[in-house]
Amino acid sequence: MIGHQRWLAPMPLASLGYLVARGQGVHLPGIICPFRSITGVPCPTCHLTRSAMASLRGDLGLALHHHIFGPPLVAWLGWAAWRSLRQHRLALPLPSGPATAMLLLLLLLGYWLVRVAGWTLLGWATFPVT
Secondary structure (H helix, E strand, C coil): HHCCCCCHCCCCHHHHHHHHHHHCCCCCCCCHHHHHHHCCCCCCCCCHHHHHHHHHHCCCCHHHCCCCCCCHHHHHHHHHHHHHHHHCCCCCCCCCCHCCCCCHHHHHHHHHHHHHHHHHHCCCCCCCCC
């Protein structure tokens, strides 16, 4: 089972380190969104990395401007890092059941639909350029 491999324990902390470094302007490789590249429409997680980086810098306003799920993601990664290092294995706190997972998915998709509708129909700057 993947969660029992000790070498995976630092992964959440490494993810936080990556976000901190990117937020400080260090050029690191990243993944370009294939959904946006193909469709021209931002995906449900577009600007989530930028939001997480702003959260780690303490700029909550900018973080929420980029994506409202950024600050909770950073909190979750911090919790996962603490648990994983303490337990010496990858310990990701996941939703406690299918209903919770479905609720989180519906919240993310609902937020995305509002952003896309505002962006396409009303000209909102819901997907900032910078």
